[in-house]
Amino acid sequence: MFQYNLKSTTDEQLIELIRDYDSREAFDELYNRHWKYLFTSSFNLLRDRDESMDICQVVFLWFWEHRKTINIKTNIRGYLYSSVKYKIANFIRSGKIRESFFDELKRVDIDTFQENEMEVKELQIMIFHLVNDLPKKCKEVFQLSRNENLTHKQIADKLGISEKTVDDHILRALKKLRTPLNRLASIFIML
Template sequence: MSEQLKIEDVELMDRIRSGDDIALKLIYKKYWNQLFSSAYNVLHDQQVCEDIIQEIFINLWNKRELIEIKVSLKSYLFASTRYEVYRQVRFSSVREDLFENIIERMESPSEYGNIEHRELLSQINSIVDKLSSKCRVVYKLSREEQLSHKEIASQLDISTKTVENHLNKALRQLRISLGLF
């Protein structure tokens, strides 16, 4: 992302924080298609994807005074979209074909550029490195090694409930640190 675009986004966020709804409309126009495509690439449901993106912009407006974006605005919006897509998949009854190649589709940086992708990954890795050692190990086994809760519990000689608690703690810390509430 060019330095000029980052500056534009920072200025737009400053305007949003001061209640300028035109700035929100500019950000909406700038990123809506990319965010929608990213969500649609996974969910293949136009209405659900439109709702997700709409909700992200509503939250951006409603929480404008509280949001602290520590990465680029673009990275923040894509992380928010990804989180909502994960949430949608987790809490809905979805078709099995949705899960075909889901890891590749969710991790594909092509939708938002390699620089933003690396920036976001760097931020996530920095946050993960600050977790307690056990929490960090559980998170990495889950996300990097793609082990199930049961496999992690067996490997670390802990209960599956403890694995769930560590993952919830890690994900909560990631959401807070990335400004995803």
């Protein structure tokens, strides 16, 4: 194998060493360069340190296991970031995450947002109205999930519907709520 000062190699050279020579040292260098960015990105979305670390580890493990066949068309950071976002989406879709923007809103300490108190109240009112405008069954499923913290299976059993139907109602509700709230969500993301 070629001798490299791994600290001075490019990401592309590291990927070549990993792919062509199974270089564990190159993989460790790539990991050390990018794990903090990926972890921070994941944590900003999940707000859960352990889950964020797990997702990063899964992404790097997958990268190592598929090192021979990986074909990266962008830069490695963008590739790994896309992988983290994909894993987070799967994590959320699978129902393993109970925390959400709406759950976080319940825990907001208004006193810490004195300058933004009016915006917070407006956001709460907007969410209330958006939830009330959902179709009856969709609203019921969403409120059981968010207000009573029932799992999708518990909701399905309680309402006598399939878990798939519960998933569909939750996704429909989140989609309807997400669009109007996107511009106001930045208030909470920055905090």
